[in-house]
Amino acid sequence: MNQDRLRLDLADLADEVTPVDLRDRALRTSRRLGIQRAVVTSAAALAVLAAATGTALAIRPDGQAPAPAVPSVTSTPPPSEASPPPSAEPSRTASASPSTTTGGGPASVAIGRLFYGPTPTGDDTSAAGYLWSYEPGSPPTRLAKLPRLAAILNAAVSPDGRRVAWVDPDDNLRVADVDGDNPRKLTPGGHRQVERDCWTPVWSPDSRRLTISVVLRPEPAPAWEKGVVELNTGTYTRLAGIKGCHPLWSADGTVLAYADGEGRVAVNRPDGSAEKLIPGVGGSGARSSFDVASISPDGSRLALLLRKPDEPAGDVARELDANAVIDTRTGRQVDLPLGGRTLRQAWFGADGRLVARVNAGDHNVLVLIGADGRKISESREPAALKDLQILQLAD
Amino acid sequence: MDPLLSEFDSFVRTRTPALLRSAYLLTGDQHLAEDLVQSALARTHRSWGRLHDSGNAEAYTRKIMYHLQVSWWRRRRVAEAMPGDLPESRGGDSGPDHAQQITLRLTLRAALARLSTKQRAVLVLRFFEDRSEVEAAEMLGVTVGTVKSQTSKALTKLRTVAPELADLYVTEGSAR
Known part of the structure; x- marks a missing residue:
């Protein structure tokens, strides 16, 4: 190949780009990075953090990022790691907190205990991201107070519903009881920082281990390594051969599923030794997916967000919305008995049941579907939970 | 205006066109290129206190840009859809x-x-x-x-x- 010609043609191709002024956008992103760093040192910063949903959420290929409601910033202080935190009155009340008196349909104990957290688009502008639990027949319960960004991006409740893991704004891995008691900071394999956007913490089915991605080297030349840490002993095992984001671990312990970031979805053994791509998702297919939400106990079905070719792909931040359940062997979509209603989220229980969350105007409805695919019952979700997202369906 | 911010402004406005050209070749898409340069510039801004008089600001920004592009989850669906996406005519010949x-x-x-x-x-x-x-x-x-x-x-x-x-x-x- 004539490399001089290649040089000329690359230069010609580069002429296609339209110059734009990125000054204000760069400063806004910089400010969000600063807020994330400042938040651990000042409670005053928390109210601002609630408005700025974080860098990862702000970077979208279509340029239509949810514009963070950073309070009227017209100039940015000189950059410094020691920048004073933005002044703002901390919000002490969770303004959009689900009311314990709202909603409540017919009790359906079979659905089980659901855990909820904030969404990037929720109306809640309070500083913290609270974890909630809800079981049909009982009012929602407010649990641990987490950094809002962590609650949105990476908080994960253990399958037994006892503990929550998250990555704080300083990239530290933390674990606590779901009510916030007994907080611990973990350093898997001696690494102080873990990844918080892509390979986010995920619990093993026995709720004793977490798969995480440790930061081997920070910016400007970052490097990560995936691994599994045992909570009781601290034992850390490196995971090789896996490239992807947003892992799910099947209840029988045999399957890890994850999005590969190119629109495909893979299923693999937990040791990374047998990766298979799900047919018909990504590649030249008409559907792609960058966000997987829940996996059936044996890894045969997956709840995920499928996108058509003309849909913006979003960014690395996790999305737990699901618009389909597919068979992981064939890629075929599984019919759900939803009566034509739009699926918002879908969570598998350890026994194979599926809780489908569908839109019903000012509230959502939880549809309980058996492992055989038949509808068992429905339950009206309290309207106060409408703007939260389900993070886990506990055993 | 803060002198450091003024220097950063000047850096951004003079170097963004060149950074965007590289970013466009890396991503194949105007919006992705803008996102990439914006993200790299934001990190440069965070470190401007030590970078501004080093003469290395552009090298630092480019390094960040390449690492973000290679290491990050960069969704290529837009880029892969490009073959059918005709560029706008620039007029002229x-x-x-x-x-x-x-x-x-x-x-x-x-x-x-x-x-x-x-x-x-x-x-x-x-x-x-x-x-x-x-x-x-x-x-x-x-x-x-x-x-x-x-x-x-x-x-x-x-x-x-x-x-x-x-x-x-x-x-x-x-x-x-």
Whole structure:
């Protein structure tokens, strides 16, 4: 190949780009990075953090990022790691907190205990991201107070519903009881920082281990390594051969599923030794997916967000919305008995049941579907939970 | 205005066009290129206190940019959809040479979209920015051997996915 010609043609191709002024956008992103760093040192910063949903959420290929409601910033202080935190009155009340008196349909104990957290688009502008639990027949319960960004991006409740893991704004891995008691900071394999956007913490089915991605080297030349840490002993095992984001671990312990970031979805053994791509998702297919939400106990079905070719792909931040359940062997979509209603989220229980969350105007409805695919019952979700997202369906 | 901010403004406004050109070749998309440069500039801004008088601000920004592009979850669906996405005409010459150049550009753009992010990065570093193998390795945080092998793979893949491009280059090259 004539490399001089290649040089000329690359230069010609580069002429296609339209110059734009990125000054204000760069400063806004910089400010969000600063807020994330400042938040651990000042409670005053928390109210601002609630408005700025974080860098990862702000970077979208279509340029239509949810514009963070950073309070009227017209100039940015000189950059410094020691920048004073933005002044703002901390919000002490969770303004959009689900009311314990709202909603409540017919009790359906079979659905089980659901855990909820904030969404990037929720109306809640309070500083913290609270974890909630809800079981049909009982009012929602407010649990641990987490950094809002962590609650949105990476908080994960253990399958037994006892503990929550998250990555704080300083990239530290933390674990606590779901009510916030007994907080611990973990350093898997001696690494102080873990990844918080892509390979986010995920619990093993026995709720004793977490798969995480440790930061081997920070910016400007970052490097990560995936691994599994045992909570009781601290034992850390490196995971090789896996490239992807947003892992799910099947209840029988045999399957890890994850999005590969190119629109495909893979299923693999937990040791990374047998990766298979799900047919018909990504590649030249008409559907792609960058966000997987829940996996059936044996890894045969997956709840995920499928996108058509003309849909913006979003960014690395996790999305737990699901618009389909597919068979992981064939890629075929599984019919759900939803009566034509739009699926918002879908969570598998350890026994194979599926809780489908569908839109019903000012509230959502939880549809309980058996492992055989038949509808068992429905339950009206309290309207106060409408703007939260389900993070886990506990055993 | 704060002198540091004023310096940063000046840096952004003078260097953004060049950064965007590289970012466009890396991503194949205007919006992705803007996102990439914006993210890199934001990190440069965070470190401006120590960068501003070092003379290394652009190198730092480019390094961040390449790492974000190669390491991040960069969703390539937009880029992969590009082959059917005709560029807007810039007007001017519309003769046969211009039409041929447009076709060539389309083909090259589509072919680049088929490369991995790392292969694309080494091609841009080596043949657009004219970096040496050592410089490219330093920029990407990999060995020179990796740069060599990725460059070779990238050129082979270009030939494979766009044989007409390779034919054209070879024909024109041999005629010189």
